[in-house]
Amino acid sequence: MRLTSYTDYALRTLMFLAANQDRLVTIQEIADTHGIAKNHLSKVVHQLGQLGYIDTLRGRSGGLRLGREPADINIGAVVRQTENDFFMAACFDTASAGCIYAGQCSLQGTLSAATHAFLAVLDGATLDSMLAASQSKKGPRGAVKAVQMHFKAPKGA
Amino acid sequence: MRLTSYTDYALRTLMFLAANQDRLVTIQEIADTHGIAKNHLSKVVHQLGQLGYIDTLRGRSGGLRLGREPADINIGAVVRQTENDFFMAACFDTASAGCIYAGQCSLQGTLSAATHAFLAVLDGATLDSMLAASQSKKGPRGAVKAVQMHFKAPKGA
Numbered sequence: 282m283r284l285t286s287y288t289d290y291a292l293r294t295l296m297f298l299a300a301n302q303d304r305l306v307t308i309q310e311i312a313d314t315h316g317i318a319k320n321h322l323s324k325v326v327h328q329l330g331q332l333g334y335i336d337t338l339r340g341r342s343g344g345l346r347l348g349r350e351p352a353d354i355n356i357g358a359v360v361r362q363t364e365n366d367f368f369m370a371a372c373f374d375t376a377s378a379g380c381i382y383a384g385q386c387s388l389q390g391t392l393s394a395a396t397h398a399f400l401a402v403l404d405g406a407t408l409d410s411m412l413a414a415s416q417s418k419k420g421p422r423g424a425v426k427a428v429q430m431h432f433k434a435p436k437g438a
Numbered sequence: 439m440r441l442t443s444y445t446d447y448a449l450r451t452l453m454f455l456a457a458n459q460d461r462l463v464t465i466q467e468i469a470d471t472h473g474i475a476k477n478h479l480s481k482v483v484h485q486l487g488q489l490g491y492i493d494t495l496r497g498r499s500g501g502l503r504l505g506r507e508p509a510d511i512n513i514g515a516v517v518r519q520t521e522n523d524f525f526m527a528a529c530f531d532t533a534s535a536g537c538i539y540a541g542q543c544s545l546q547g548t549l550s551a552a553t554h555a556f557l558a559v560l561d562g563a564t565l566d567s568m569l570a571a572s573q574s575k576k577g578p579r580g581a582v583k584a585v586q587m588h589f590k591a592p593k594g595a
Binding site for chain 1: 439440441443444445446449450453471472477496513517521523524525526527528537539543544545548549551552553555556557558559560567568569589
């Protein structure tokens with residue numbers, strides 16, 4: 282299970298702008314810093330601009346900056362807007378052939394509830410809180426590390 | 439955000455076997471019923487066999503059947519075992535170039551917590567409970583429908 286790289290780029294772009302609020306930055310600079318293709322990043326920046334997360338100042342001395350305060354940028358809202366869909370199984374895609382069990386089994390409801398639980402955690406986070414951790418050595422990094430990367434159950438569980 | 443089609447096929451295979459516990463079934467039958475390529479399904483069935491979810495009886499009158507009671511097949515455990523990874527952003531993939539903010543921002547911890555919340559919901563579901571809904575017209579379908587497909591926030595949120 283993965284989020285799209287599009288969402289990953291959007292979050293990293295917002296992080297970069299939040300970490301550089303004292304100046305304007307360029308798409309090329311973000312692309313170079315993160316090793317992301319500029320043409321991919323341009324699409325992300327365009328959408329983030331349309332959504333009001335980014336302001337673009339044109340001209341030779343122009344550039345990008347956040348369009349909202351970091352505390353007003355909710356991570357759950359960004360992920361909902363940058364992900365194409367949350368089709369966790371064939372039954373979610375009503376435009377496709379779907380599944381013969383669609384509407385008759387509770388898997389879709391269970392996967393929906395799980396996705397809601399996933400997004401509810403992100404709804405509790407803002408860009409501000411992401412930034413606070415990166416700027417403070419005494420920030421919540423310890424607590425954060427403790428919950429990382431333990432999704433796989435032991436073999437045979 | 440999507441689970442892999444591999445996991446989707448695994449869950450549908452287990453559903454099919456749970457719904458046909460009175461007889462042996464063939465891979466071809468599951469493939470035909472669900473419109474899934476037999477060679478894809480064979481890999482899924484092989485892994486489910488290795489994990490003990492499926493018993494394979496060889497010979498002319500052979501076939502597949504569940505290797506455990508449906509009540510003993512946990513959906514969260516299956517999904518953990520059939521998904522390749524839960525790399526929600528570049529920072530999760532330590533084998534790749536990753537992200538310049540890795541270890542310095544709390545996004546990974548937040549995404550990890552969200553993934554844990556997702557899997558915790560699935561940990562509360564068994565194949566038995568999926569089946570109960572499909573076999574009872576008075577089952578939990580109403581409740582299930584109510585939580586479906588409302589992940590997207592309103593535009594501009």
